[in-house]
Amino acid sequence: MSEVAPLNIIILGGGIAGLTTALALTKFAPASRPPPQITLYEIRPEPATIGGAVNLTPNALRLLSHLGALQEIRANHYGKECGAVEVFDLYTGSKLSESSFRGPDGNGLGNPPFAALRITRGESLKGVLAAIDKHSNIKLICGMKTTGIKEDANGVRLTFVSGETVTADILIGCDGIHSVTRLKHVEPERKSVYSGICNAFGFAPRRKTPSGEYEDTHFETSAMNFGRRGMLLTSFHDEKQDSIYVGALMQIPEIESRDGWKARGADAEKTRQDILERYSSANNPLVNHLIEDVQDLFLWPVFTLSKDGKWATERVMLIGDSAHAMPPQGESTGIVFEDGVLFARCLGRWMEKDDGSPVKQAFDAYERLRRGRIEVAWDESQSVVKTVNDAGWLGHKIKLMIVPWYLWWTRGYREAHFIEDVTTSDLKY
Template sequence: MTDNTPALKITILGGGIAGLTTALALTKHAPSTSPCPEITLYEIRPEPATIGGAVNLTPNALRLLSHLGALQEIRSFDYGADCSAVEVFDLYTGNKLAESSFRGKDGKGLGDPPFKALRITRGEALEGVLAAIEKHSNIKLICGKKTVDIKEDDSGVDITFSDGETAHSDILIGCDGIHSVTRLKHVEPSRKSVYSGICNAFGFAPRRMTSSSDQAYEETHFEISGMNFGRQGILLTSFHNSAKDSIYVGALMQMPEIASRDGWKAAGADAEKTRSDILKRYEGAALPLIKHVIEDAQDLYLWPVFTLSKGGKWATDRVMLIGDSAHAMPPQGESTGIVFEDGVLFARCLARWMEKSSGAPVKEAFDAYERLRRERIDIAFDESQSVVKTVQDAGWLGHKIKTNVIPWYLWWTKSYREKHFTEDVTTCELGY
């Protein structure tokens, strides 16, 4: 590209955190020798969805959010609870088995610059990213747009919406999640999501006060985040704000498949049935807090975990899939950071293509991104399968074996996990 080349027009389908951070990355890494790309995001909902559970933003995720200017916004709102480690407990004894630490050797965090982790609601994380988006005039977010058709040719990509309006751009990026219209209508229609066999039931419990006159909060066995292993799943109990007056409750558990999406919606809408099921699954807990947070959890929501098969097609000549639309997998502690890495690495590959000014097709940038990213995603996918096995129902003996293996496994994999937490896709070699 040359200085007199018009700005690259980019359409992003999906106004969630994947699409928004990808837009920030494309802006951040745009070469100074070319006009800044004109980016338009289309979101199917009438406004960006700020509902959801609480995610753990690992050091690599925080480093990238800082790089994109979004962490500064999150900090200015005082969102989230700083997390030095995720602690692991046996539900039936209350004993701490191990922890996955983000402290680093000197206690300041991992990577350069060092970061620990941040437990934050999805809604607050999204609000921070939206605040960063507002500072860039080249990025436009349009909500309430349902895509019904996608066509591409040598001139670009044309999208048709349900209201009859159309949009044309040079390239299209699908950041529209597990049920991606970009994938299902254009890139690989045969690659449909499948139910993983596990669900996450989550809500937020106001922290109880003690009965004493000093109005102190009920004591917790975890510092910030605790994973409580039971025979019928894992119960996550975690603070998600600096006041520590509310506890996020997330029950990751094995459940039979429900045939239709409407069936899942009906099951999710019955909060009291979900609560009763969780209480039964985690009965016998040594600590009263476990029962209390399940009883007190508000707006309980049932979220079936769907995944995609390993591999798959990520791109056509002018359309690229990013995040869950390309490689949705069961949660394995790094999912959000992986999505941010996707966006930044793709933005760098696209910027290199723009800098080369060779007239080569944009697919060259797509291919470079895939060469860099496929192996990392394949490894993460394989790791995610162990989560499914960990959550599966087990008898007394199976649980005993599991709780004995966990400390050894976390010790054995510590350096491996820290390697991922310190990786920096803002500076790695692109190789083209």
């Protein structure tokens, strides 16, 4: 009796989405079959990520633990535990509300309980790469630019700028909002759209007082400081607490060309002056100090995709931002991890059946499970855009009344999601 051949999978994109999806595909492959052979192709010359610090919510940490990556993050002391994201009025310094991850007994949410973790994207990538290194069936190849994708009944063929071609049983696009997988194959007409807001971010070394102590902060770990012309996030991101992540979400007119965005994003001093102009009326002097001291400032325009769109063909699947990019709404990274795990479980169930049914059956099952959650998250992200749009004094006062009410009203829904574990949810097929 001949041995069953392993499923050959190509993933385009060697960032967090692609790497965690590879881990999930390995973990949830059926024991009755050899592990899938997974090759990730990354366009950058080495593993890297763009962005500042993200908040990994309890559901995100739970999945990283299942995949073996959280253990690597903890072992290297990456990130700073976050019990809550606190909300402040920029002009009075008063605390308005918070989004808590502490749970009823203060230890976190879920079973086992997790709080949240504020961590730089770079350190989260290092933790996931360390987990990848422990799996011989996963290979990451960098410096590969895809120029063509062809699909037929037998598989998928990729062509790279070098002229090299590779084939696989299935292709998974984890290559972000400007996804080559989507634009060259799955849905070329579905282009990204500028959301109207940008994230300006960097890291500020923490000032010391004349007595040698660090300058006090008004927050425990993370704070959202709401002003009339945007929202300023200030947050610790590691255990040393000697540096503070600064991220300004603000409304900025669109720049037509990609080169124009690059030039504007690279002008750190112009970005600093813009942030100072918007937030210089802060009640707390720490805010001005952070903006004055922040280093490596970068302006990143936030692009989105339409709410509806095609996620798959017969042998190609889009995961994460390549399928449903949206403005940041507090859970974006966790949503990507859930995508990868749910998809891996659906594919594993299909592999286990081994009844000759097309792999599209697994793709369809995943979409049935996932579409509703993504649509809700997309709607929530539009509310975030509204809260950072420019407003007058009256509009700002109304916003400060709405935000605490909204956090109170949605607390039960958010905590239910933080407790959720998609490794055990019913696959329904």
